[in-house]
Amino acid sequence: MNKVEKKKSNVISDEETLKRIDTLGKEILDEISKEKNPHIDIPVRGLSNVLYNADKKKIELGNKVAKRYLFNVAHARSFMQTLLVAAFAKELISEKAHTTLRDLFYALKHTIAGTKENTINEQNESDSAIVDLEVALDVIRENLHLAANPKGRVVGNVKIRDSGDMINWSKLGSGGWAIPSIVEQIEFVDVDAEYVIVAEKDAVFLRLHEDRFWKKHKCILLTTQGQAARGTRRLIQRFSEELNLPVYILTDADPYGWYIYSTMKYGSMALAHVSDRLGCPRAHFLGVSMTDIDKYDLRAQTIKAKDVDLRRGKELLKYGWFKNKLWQHEINLFLEKKYKAEIQALTSKRLRFISEVYLPEKIKAGNFLP
Amino acid sequence: MNKVEKKKSNVISDEETLKRIDTLGKEILDEISKEKNPHIDIPVRGLSNVLYNADKKKIELGNKVAKRYLFNVAHARSFMQTLLVAAFAKELISEKAHTTLRDLFYALKHTIAGTKENTINEQNESDSAIVDLEVALDVIRENLHLAANPKGRVVGNVKIRDSGDMINWSKLGSGGWAIPSIVEQIEFVDVDAEYVIVAEKDAVFLRLHEDRFWKKHKCILLTTQGQAARGTRRLIQRFSEELNLPVYILTDADPYGWYIYSTMKYGSMALAHVSDRLGCPRAHFLGVSMTDIDKYDLRAQTIKAKDVDLRRGKELLKYGWFKNKLWQHEINLFLEKKYKAEIQALTSKRLRFISEVYLPEKIKAGNFLP
Numbered sequence: 001m002n003k004v005e006k007k008k009s010n011v012i013s014d015e016e017t018l019k020r021i022d023t024l025g026k027e028i029l030d031e032i033s034k035e036k037n038p039h040i041d042i043p044v045r046g047l048s049n050v051l052y053n054a055d056k057k058k059i060e061l062g063n064k065v066a067k068r069y070l071f072n073v074a075h076a077r078s079f080m081q082t083l084l085v086a087a088f089a090k091e092l093i094s095e096k097a098h099t100t101l102r103d104l105f106y107a108l109k110h111t112i113a114g115t116k117e118n119t120i121n122e123q124n125e126s127d128s129a130i131v132d133l134e135v136a137l138d139v140i141r142e143n144l145h146l147a148a149n150p151k152g153r154v155v156g157n158v159k160i161r162d163s164g165d166m167i168n169w170s171k172l173g174s175g176g177w178a179i180p181s182i183v184e185q186i187e188f189v190d191v192d193a194e195y196v197i198v199a200e201k202d203a204v205f206l207r208l209h210e211d212r213f214w215k216k217h218k219c220i221l222l223t224t225q226g227q228a229a230r231g232t233r234r235l236i237q238r239f240s241e242e243l244n245l246p247v248y249i250l251t252d253a254d255p256y257g258w259y260i261y262s263t264m265k266y267g268s269m270a271l272a273h274v275s276d277r278l279g280c281p282r283a284h285f286l287g288v289s290m291t292d293i294d295k296y297d298l299r300a301q302t303i304k305a306k307d308v309d310l311r312r313g314k315e316l317l318k319y320g321w322f323k324n325k326l327w328q329h330e331i332n333l334f335l336e337k338k339y340k341a342e343i344q345a346l347t348s349k350r351l352r353f354i355s356e357v358y359l360p361e362k363i364k365a366g367n368f369l370p
Numbered sequence: 371m372n373k374v375e376k377k378k379s380n381v382i383s384d385e386e387t388l389k390r391i392d393t394l395g396k397e398i399l400d401e402i403s404k405e406k407n408p409h410i411d412i413p414v415r416g417l418s419n420v421l422y423n424a425d426k427k428k429i430e431l432g433n434k435v436a437k438r439y440l441f442n443v444a445h446a447r448s449f450m451q452t453l454l455v456a457a458f459a460k461e462l463i464s465e466k467a468h469t470t471l472r473d474l475f476y477a478l479k480h481t482i483a484g485t486k487e488n489t490i491n492e493q494n495e496s497d498s499a500i501v502d503l504e505v506a507l508d509v510i511r512e513n514l515h516l517a518a519n520p521k522g523r524v525v526g527n528v529k530i531r532d533s534g535d536m537i538n539w540s541k542l543g544s545g546g547w548a549i550p551s552i553v554e555q556i557e558f559v560d561v562d563a564e565y566v567i568v569a570e571k572d573a574v575f576l577r578l579h580e581d582r583f584w585k586k587h588k589c590i591l592l593t594t595q596g597q598a599a600r601g602t603r604r605l606i607q608r609f610s611e612e613l614n615l616p617v618y619i620l621t622d623a624d625p626y627g628w629y630i631y632s633t634m635k636y637g638s639m640a641l642a643h644v645s646d647r648l649g650c651p652r653a654h655f656l657g658v659s660m661t662d663i664d665k666y667d668l669r670a671q672t673i674k675a676k677d678v679d680l681r682r683g684k685e686l687l688k689y690g691w692f693k694n695k696l697w698q699h700e701i702n703l704f705l706e707k708k709y710k711a712e713i714q715a716l717t718s719k720r721l722r723f724i725s726e727v728y729l730p731e732k733i734k735a736g737n738f739l740p
Binding site for chain 2: 092095097098099100102103105106107109110111147149150151153160161162163164165166167171172173174175176177178179180181182185186202203206207210225301342344345346347348350351352
């Protein structure tokens with residue numbers, strides 16, 4: 001295996017996050033000592049402030065910033081909640097502990113002494129305070145030691161260090177490494193891979209893993225098991241940015257598959273504030289594409305598109321990040337043919353067609369969508 | 371670590387499965403050569419043939435068997451489909467390959483030469499043929515090399531061998547081993563554990579794994595991430611039956627959590643034919659229990675039960691496997707109090723309350739439900 005010659009990582013250290021929390025606290029204390037109305041600057045996350053940056057290939061937040069004040073009846077409650085979350089995150093980081101959004105809600109929910117008022121009534125309040133803090137500090141929730149539900153597994157000729165353990169992704173039997181919700185602490189030690197295959201479906205992972213595709217073709221093999229979890233998106237970005245590896249994504253040929261792809265690549269409107277750390281602008285869509293259906297004679301295996309598929313296809317056409325010749329052609333072909341195909345349709349050729357013919361051909365020819 | 375002194379495993383070898391497929395084929399050929407109407411004996415799976423065996427603590431199939439004939443207009447199509455699946459399974463096993471139900475559907479679906487008839491039109495036909503073959507051969511789908519979607523992760527002082535790799539579950543960083551869909555091939559090599567903790571929720575796994583609970587208390591720690599996948603259920607059974615380890619299950623205190631528990635322990639009515647290999651009759655329900663809510667002062671963290679929760683609770687009361695004093699009391703307490711609690715409610719005490727106080731106390735006192 002080769003030692004990793006990696007590019008600079010954009011991982012934010014715990015020390016740095018603590019520093020940013022402290023700075024926020026000090027600014028507020030400073031305003032209090034000057035008898036000013038304490039405030040926090042919070043970038044606006046509404047759709048009015050979400051835009052697609054075509055140069056950086058990222059869905060991101062614009063420049064609008066709102067000021068949240070302590071002495072403002074409409075702001076006071078969420079001001080308090082944001083500070084409660086900040087204090088809790090500081091505690092978590094200092095104790096080197098991680099927890100979930102739901103646990104944070106239970107930990108912080110209590111009745112304020114001498115009143116009948118709860119600090120937090122419903123989890124959506126603490127969730128919203130967490131995102132406020134993410135954007136105010138320009139960190140991701142993972143830097144605050146707050147975990148999302150993990151999903152996804154990975155194998156390949158890679159050794160990593162995580163929490164004191166050296167883990168060899170090529171020696172994990174049929175299972176693979178369960179990708180945790182937080183991957184900031186992972187250190188790439190040895191990497192012998194030329195690209196990364198990301199399969200939306202576990203069925204594809206099963207096939208390629210059993211056929212030792214990653215070994216024969218020197219790649220990292222990962223499945224997101226549906227829409228990619230945050231930890232998995234972050235890991236894919238780190239492969240691309242730090243290890244400089246091309247990332248090829250495999251989904252079904254339908255609007256749902258394309259959307260899963262676009263979220264991994266460009267980010268999403270709802271989470272525009274995290275595209276910088278969870279997006280992967282240099283990812284490619286490897287297949288299954290609409291033109292593959294003719295090329296590989298899969299017509300008999302296609303499925304009639306439902307109305308909801310066609311509606312969704314028309315919506316995708318209008319998104320800035322699908323506005324390039326190849327994707328417009330792909331989506332229009334779908335709208336014209338009115339059928340879709342699952343990636344498992346390739347199994348109709350034969351079981352190992354995907355690992356022995358389809359993928360090697362596509363990758364060699366560089367036949368993918370941007 | 372200790373060498374495993376394990377009890378006899380109920381794993382069915384590939385050779386044995388192949389033999390059973392061959393025997394089925396030979397019996398049919400034999401009938402054909404004697405000019406009889408070829409048939410397959412298939413145990414009935416309808417509710418009329420599902421019963422709860424209180425001695426074995428298993429939901430299982432009764433003795434009713436149906437005969438499926440080739441020369442019977444109502445049977446011929448599914449007779450053919452069952453044999454198609456049997457032939458495909460034989461091929462999979464011989465090639466040491468595994469695949470999914472969806473892939474099998476694509477692989478077997480084709481138009482019969484000289485007709486306009488498809489072998490299989492919709493996946494429910496091939497799925498049903500697979501189950502027919504499972505019960506006819508008395509094997510599980512996994513023995514036929516057919517995989518379900520995997521879910522779940524595991525850590526602990528355990529070394530296993532899988533597909534030629536030696537895997538140490540105590541050296542997997544924050545991730546853990548991703549449990550594959552098929553675990554028949556796994557060999558337990560070294561096991562230094564006194565019991566198994568199964569957490570329904572990943573949040574609990576995160577907490578206990580980060581606190582190295584499995585190391586301090588010598589146990590195996592596993593999360594099902596919701597309703598347990600087949601591979602995960604099978605692995606839990608193997609811990610219990612082959613390694614003779616007590617299994618303690620942690621879910622929320624609500625009918626949904628109890629049902630997840632009961633499926634792992636007794637099996638389910640829909641999958642009664644696999645309880646023998648996926649059930650875990652000696653599992654215990656460790657918590658959170660309704661009485662824990664008072665004992666640990668969690669009343670402020672409870673959630674009002676919805677109508678659907680109460681209806682579900684009343685249904686559970688009537689199931690044979692919940693008809694014992696302790697569970698009737700537990701469920702009646704829920705119906706009377708009309709509130710439920712999530713396991714994360716324990717975090718309201720403090721972050722590590724579950725790993726430092728709750729679990730050690732409960733396990734030491736043997737305070738669990740049957």
